[in-house]
């Protein structure tokens with residue numbers, strides 16, 4: 001049986017960008033969102049070997065510490081020609097300075113080394129895994145992806161991370177060239193295009209009720 005989220009929810013992230021996005025997504029449901037940072041909760045090590053388990057590790061740690069239902073996400077980009085890299089290490093590829101120009105250049109160098117120069121050899125997808133954990137160990141988990149190809153040089157200055165080199169299927173602009181509402185917006189305002197928007201729609205179906 002799926003369980004609904006009522007009232008208060010801890011957002012298990014210390015990333016201000018993610019927190020703002022999640023609060024925005026939850027607002028129409030009348031959920032009071034409080035962040036793990038605001039509650040002074042620590043950050044667990046992401047020791048899982050897939051997106052789903054890393055989201056669960058973060059949500060469970062926050063639920064136990066705060067004694068409240070807690071919501072976490074884990075995401076990244078999976079490049080087919082690189083055997084799925086950087087995958088769960090997407091954030092780490094940007095190094096301590098979080099420089100995604102470096103991370104994108106690394107992907108491009110590896111693709112060139114493999115002769116991946118045509119669009120069909122440059123397939124990639126973003127993945128978003130979402131988990132809500134309750135203090136009594138109940139979990140709700142969803143995952144979604146958006147498929148596309150990688151372009152070089154990167155295009156656009158919107159978004160973050162790997163957005164400027166990701167061209168979603170069926171579109172002529174990269175995520176870096178799209179307005180936030182186009183990339184992340186949920187229907188009816190947006191297309192629910194991004195991996196996170198798609199995962200959130202799935203979560204809303206099972207755990208949330210519009211107010």
Ligand code: IMP
Nearest residue numbers: 073074075076077090091160161162163
């Ligand atoms: P984590 O979920 O905090 O472990 O980090 C996910 C990493 O994947 C981010 O730091 C980005 O590099 C990358 N990523 C996830 N979602 C997106 C996206 O929508 N656009 C661009 N990069 C993303």
